[in-house]
Amino acid sequence: MDFFNDLSLTEATVIFGCCALLIAIGGGQLSKEGDRLADLTGMGEALFGALFLGAITSLSGLVTSVTAAHESHPQLAISNAIGGIAAQTVFLAIADITYRKTNLEHAAASLANIIQAVLLILLLGLLMTVSILPEIHFFSIHPASFILVGVYILAQKKLVSKSKNMPMWQAVKTDETRPDIPDEKNITQLSLPKTALKFTALGLVITICGYFLAQSAIVISNQTTISEGVMGAMFTSVASSLPELIVSIAAVRQGALTLAVSNIIGGNTFDILFVAVADAAYSDGSIYHTFESSQLFVIALTILLTAILTLGLLDREKRGFAHIGWESLLIILLFLGGYAVLFFL
Numbered sequence: 516m517d518f519f520n521d522l523s524l525t526e527a528t529v530i531f532g533c534c535a536l537l538i539a540i541g542g543g544q545l546s547k548e549g550d551r552l553a554d555l556t557g558m559g560e561a562l563f564g565a566l567f568l569g570a571i572t573s574l575s576g577l578v579t580s581v582t583a584a585h586e587s588h589p590q591l592a593i594s595n596a597i598g599g600i601a602a603q604t605v606f607l608a609i610a611d612i613t614y615r616k617t618n619l620e621h622a623a624a625s626l627a628n629i630i631q632a633v634l635l636i637l638l639l640g641l642l643m644t645v646s647i648l649p650e651i652h653f654f655s656i657h658p659a660s661f662i663l664v665g666v667y668i669l670a671q672k673k674l675v676s677k678s679k680n681m682p683m684w685q686a687v688k689t690d691e692t693r694p695d696i697p698d699e700k701n702i703t704q705l706s707l708p709k710t711a712l713k714f715t716a717l718g719l720v721i722t723i724c725g726y727f728l729a730q731s732a733i734v735i736s737n738q739t740t741i742s743e744g745v746m747g748a749m750f751t752s753v754a755s756s757l758p759e760l761i762v763s764i765a766a767v768r769q770g771a772l773t774l775a776v777s778n779i780i781g782g783n784t785f786d787i788l789f790v791a792v793a794d795a796a797y798s799d800g801s802i803y804h805t806f807e808s809s810q811l812f813v814i815a816l817t818i819l820l821t822a823i824l825t826l827g828l829l830d831r832e833k834r835g836f837a838h839i840g841w842e843s844l845l846i847i848l849l850f851l852g853g854y855a856v857l858f859f860l
Contacts, residue, residue: 519731519734520734524735527731527738528735530727530730530731531735531750531754534725534728534754535728535754535757537720537721538575538721538725538728538754538755538757538758539761541758542572542757542758543761543765544713545571545714545717545718545721545761547765547769548710548713548717549563549567549762549774550769550771550774551710552567552710552714555707555710563777568774568781570782570785571714571717571721572758572759572762572778572782573758573785573786573789574718574725575721576595576596576599576725576755576756577722577725577788577789577792578722578723578725578729579725579726579729580595580596580729580792580793581793582726582730583729583733583747584793584797585796586733587797587798587799588733588736588743589793589797590742590743590747590809590810591729591732591736591743591746592747592796592797592802593744593747594743594746594747594748594752594810595729595748595751595752595755595789596747596789596790597639597642597748597786597810597814597817598747598749598813599752599753599756600635600639600783600817600821601752601813601817601820601850602756603756603759603782603783604783604817604820604821604850605820605847605850606756606759606760606763607619607763607775607776607779607843608842608844608847609764609847610760610766610767610775611840611843612839613767613768617834618831618832618834618839618840618843619767619772619775619776619840620776620828620832620840620842620843621832623772623773623776624687624831625776625777626685627675627777628773628776628777628780628781628828629828630675630678631780631781632780632825634667634670635780636818636821636825638787639817639821641659642659642787643811643815650800650801650803650804651801652800652801655797655798655800656795656801657794657803659803660790660791660794661791663790667784667785667787725755728751728754728755732746732747732750742809744807744809744810745809748809759782763775763776763778766778783821809857812853812856812857816850816853816857819853820850824842827843
């Protein structure tokens with residue numbers, strides 16, 4: 516668009532910053548409405564957070580990746596999508612720091628969260644595998660995009676939903692476990708249609724901000740020495756992922772611990788679909804075969820971070836160094852070290 520092409524670096528930076536701020540503010544409100552909807556619908560925090568809150572807070576990142584892919588900036592699209600997953604995993608560690616009573620992953624034990632984390636590792640591995648196979652596509656869409664969407668939907672229906680209704684494994688309750696008990700005030704005093712409308716409106720604001728975030732990021736990348744891969748992995752991904760950070764911290768403060776964890780993990784799994792949608796928006800062939808070393812590095816790093824988080828969910832350490840779990844500390848250190856390496860790739 517001519518409007519964005521005529522922007523100066525300063526103007527693009529201001530737009531980028533304003534969008535990031537609006538996304539953060541919207542994320543704070545989403546936490547409150549999401550907790551209410553989890554009670555009103557009877558879905559519970561783990562399932563609602565994984566399927567709906569995680570998806571709605573990811574809309575800005577989705578629009579950012581799709582916009583970048585449509586305008587032939589595949590490195591920005593992919594780095595934003597995968598970089599957002601890595602950033603959000605660190606955000607969960609930050610939320611753990613804010614909960615001083617015990618390790619957050621211990622207090623919010625949920626089989627649904629473990630299934631989501633394992634599913635994410637599977638889908639990330641599929642991305643890496645497809646990127647080194649011969650390029651094939653139909654109408655510029657790779658078959659892997661349909662596989663990604665199909666596996667995601669099937670897993671949500673057959674595994675995640677089933678884990679709530681007919682769990683074959685259950686976390687042992689301890690004195691520090693915070694069960695997901697609906698707030699009776701939410702059920703008796705709030706209107707489901709009005710609450711859902713507020714939730715949807717906030718999602719729309721975040722979506723619009725995602726579009727402007729992508730356009731301003733393209734301008735910044737073009738007018739500086741920052742590559743699109745680094746721009747996506749280190750800047751747009753963090754900015755578009757701010758709702759997850761705000762929502763998780765707000766949920767912890769509200770006592771909705773399961774919602775805090777499921778929002779991040781469920782949102783991470785949903786974010787994999789960004790790649791499939793970006794592939795459909797990218798008209799120059801398969802987006803999977805535009806991966807450069809920086810994108811492959813971020814995917815590998817994200818697999819490591821998710822594996823550590825999964826082990827932490829299974830280990831359920833009550834208290835660790837500085838009152839956070841060992842997995843949170845290791846995730847933060849690996850993320851910082853990995854992104855320091857990425858900057859010089």
